[in-house]
Amino acid sequence: MSAIKHSKFWSTLALVASVLSVLTMAAIMFGYLGENFTFREASGHLRTAAQISVYVLGFCAVVALLSWKNKASLLKALIATAIVLTPLMVMKNSMPAGTALFAAAPAGPPPGAGAKGGDDPSTAPINDISTDTQNPPVFSAIIPLRPEGSNAIEYAGQSAAAAQAAQFPDIKPINSPLGKTEAFNRALEVANNMDWEIIAQDPRSGIIEAVASTRFFNFQDDVIIRISEHGTNSIVDIRSHSRVGRSDRGKNGERVRAFIESF
Structure with a gap:
């Protein structure tokens, strides 16, 4: 008993x-x-x-x-x-990769720094995906909304480009047969259908800035779309960048791929 x-x-x-x-x-x-x-x-x-x-x-x-x-x-x-x-x-x-829950966070480059010279590009942490890695779209309107302690907003350069090329070789700019205005409207429609919060839109410059939030913990990533004239056609670029975490577990790549497929 x-x-x-x-x-x-x-x-x-x-x-x-x-x-x-x-x-x-x-x-x-x-x-x-x-x-x-x-x-x-x-x-x-x-x-x-x-x-x-x-x-x-x-x-x-x-x-x-x-x-x-x-x-x-x-x-x-x-x-x-x-x-x-x-x-x-x-x-x-x-939780975003690189956010240690069960141990102290590992020493290494600051968040947003991208892969370093000694990192293998195929396994290097990456949290910033752009269809144009040589001249990535530049965030502007979104910057004042980013909380203190967010990852650096500047693109990490060739180290990040090398990591993306190794891990997401299929992500390229969209060569669209649509004119700039039509492509802009289509991009805005896709962004709204993906439930992104539109922060800024400027048909003249071809820039759309938005915030994509996860459903569970409301982690927020920043997204920018750039539409450029290419003769009578257009080129559509998109960049998705994590506010926190050295690595994004492939979420930004998935988001960019989903946009490209929907567009």
């Missing part, structure tokens, strides 16, 4: 600890979404909460093993394990 009471106590404690862990992580995320923290502050708090949650996860797993004779306590411990494991997995897969 004593063993049963002990298993009930420990399984209840595991459940409470797992719920508190999840609530702590949720509070940090809502604090970030409510702009009470910068991304870097929130990621630091999340790193601490995630590390504590890993210990809670281990505790829940041990309690589950020790409660195998008591079905009610075992079920409670398994539920506790699932509760704390789920947000850890979601955060691990949703």
Whole structure:
């Protein structure tokens, strides 16, 4: 009887600890979404909460093993394990690459610096994708909206171009048979269909600037589209740049490809 009471106590404690862990992580995320923290502050708090949650996860797993004779306590411990494991997995897969949750961030180039000379371009971190890597579109209207601590907005140059060529060789400018005005209108239509927030649009210069947000944690990336005359036709370039993280897990490349395909 004593063993049963002990298993009930420990399984209840595991459940409470797992719920508190999840609530702590949720509070940090809502604090970030409510702009009470910068991304870097929130990621630091999340790193601490995630590390504590890993210990809670281990505790829940041990309690589950020790409660195998008591079905009610075992079920409670398994539920506790699932509760704390789920947000850890979601955060691990949703946070921008280069955002360390379970260890201190590795030393290396500052965010936005692009690949360095010693990096293998095929594996170098990349967070800025442009159809024109030699003369990439230049952000302007979006700059005042970017929060403090964002990645450098300037294109990283040949190191970034080499990394993109190795990892996304198919991404090229769009040679469109449409005239500049028609291509501009089409690009604006595609951007709206992709649920980007249009920040600026200038048919005369052919520039569209927008913000693309992720659905879960509302991470924001900056996008610029440039339409240039090419005889009676036009050339459409697009650049997608992450505000945070050294690497984008291929998200900017996917976004640019989706725009090109839709256009």
